[in-house]
Amino acid sequence: MKFHLVPRPLLYVEAVAEHGSVQAASRALGIAASAIDRHIKALEEVNRAPLFERHPRGMRPTAAGEAVVVLARRWNTDAERLETDLQEIRGQEGGSVRLAAMDSLANGMLEELHDWLLSTHPNIRLTVEIMAPSEAARQLDEGTVEVVMAFNLPRLRHQHVVWSDKLRFGCIVAPGHPLARTSTTSLAQVNGHALVAQSTLLPTRQYLDDRFAWFFDENAPVMASNSIQLLKGALRKGAVAMITSELDALPELSRGDLLFLPLSDKGLAAPTISVVIDARRSLSRAARRVSEFLVARTQQRLVEARAKPISRTDI
Template identity: 30%
Template sequence: MTKFPSLEVLELLVAIAEHGSVGAGARAVGMAEPNASRAVRRFEREVRVVLFRRTPRGSEPTEVGQAVVAWARPLLQQAEGLALALRSLESAGLGQLDVAASMTIAEHLFPRWLAELRRHHPDDRVRLRVENSAEVSRLVLEGAVELGFVEDPSPVSGLGHRVVTRDRLVLVVAPGHPWARCPAVEPEELAATPLVAREVGSGTRSVLEHALGRLPLAPAAAVLNSNAGVRASIQAGVAPGVLSDLVVADLVRSGDLVVVPIAGLDLVRPLLAVWRTGQPPRGIAAQLVAVAEHSQELTT
């Protein structure tokens, strides 16, 4: 083996482990499947270990393969951070960026990011569109905006992504609701209860549905396309609801809403920057992603 392993091969190994097959992993990193298969076999010969076990369902990492993937992840994260930092140095004169962000991010995180960006780059111009996560992804895919920020942990095909921070979804009720005095609500009871919910396509709804797995959500008591509308309806006693802790923190502190634990579920979700595959953020866009990541470091 050469002095250092190839970052491209390590990225491929991680993608295969995450997606469950050589073909899916190859597509995730933009590589042809035959080339990916050869790259894996060549790397296995170099390190003299078998990293993946071929099964009827695809490819799963061996015990050694799991270790290699675990070692590779932080290295790739650092390499990507270095590449992002280098791209942020690129200058194209007066910076202008069209960006879209999901509602939670736009309302509670983006203003701080923008203020920090402008502190260092006061001449840059940023235009923001506020949509749900599905619409943000569509806008980025179609090239209507250069950069997006979404709450959905599973970005759509055709988008590159990077985790910039995390938040947590919480189940909240009005103080008079019976659940306000419960130590915890079981997932089955939550799924069977009509909630005040965000619309289909929102990251909040997608994360909750994914966390509940095979438990289908009951028809909603109300469906609203804004966080403000959902939290006001919950506060008014319409029904319980699930929102980001960023959205309800003030009402929880004042006692106007009560957080109810969900047994066995901790709804922490990554918040992602997304861009079109093959078009990583540069210049002002890379600077904004770096600012968002740095904000996470300051608050953890």
């Protein structure tokens, strides 16, 4: 249905922007490269503006091209919303939901959401885009996603906050780590222990660097990454610690695989986790189910993790 509602030139511009070249877009769409190139050049002639910078190693959207990509994504989302609305009018449960979330949720809330949809609402199709909070807020405002779950979302005029809660900063370690002897800790106590850390490009690390630059100057991480899953794998081996929020390891904390030691340092502002929708657009039944599940299950997992006693076995 989406293919018939969205103009082909918009689909082709979006595909080239995503894949980096006409040839790559051709392979992804199963459409001849000459046809894609012809439609893009026709669109450039009509609008009297180049849509791509053409380089030997690929193509990059210009400002005009980015505007067309946004239009294409919005049109795609509107087509999916229409399909969902028509299914609901016919009394059928199904449709598509576009969710923007963070990498730290990938093997926690998002896995549980997928399992729940598959078992209870198999006709709902979920598209998850992993992105930074600022980008998630922008795409919600542009109408290319319907639900956002992220830290410290920038507040925009048309956002409606479905749910929000404050999280704790702390030190995450394996049960056998020396720091696990106490139920709380401080940066001074963590000082000198081997660390892994989030990449300096990620919001949590940027906040910590701004407030406590001395700590990372004195304790250069043995590994930094923008993959929370990679960092948690290192933590489970027991030799390193990580300073972050409790949500980054919620499934592991709930199971007791990792421990969370709240930081007692003054001056730490609690990060906020929120589930947000666009107040200007009516939410489909499918999107409502997704947002309600995320809120209920996250609240449940936070309660479980915070109630988990610290195990001192073998310490």
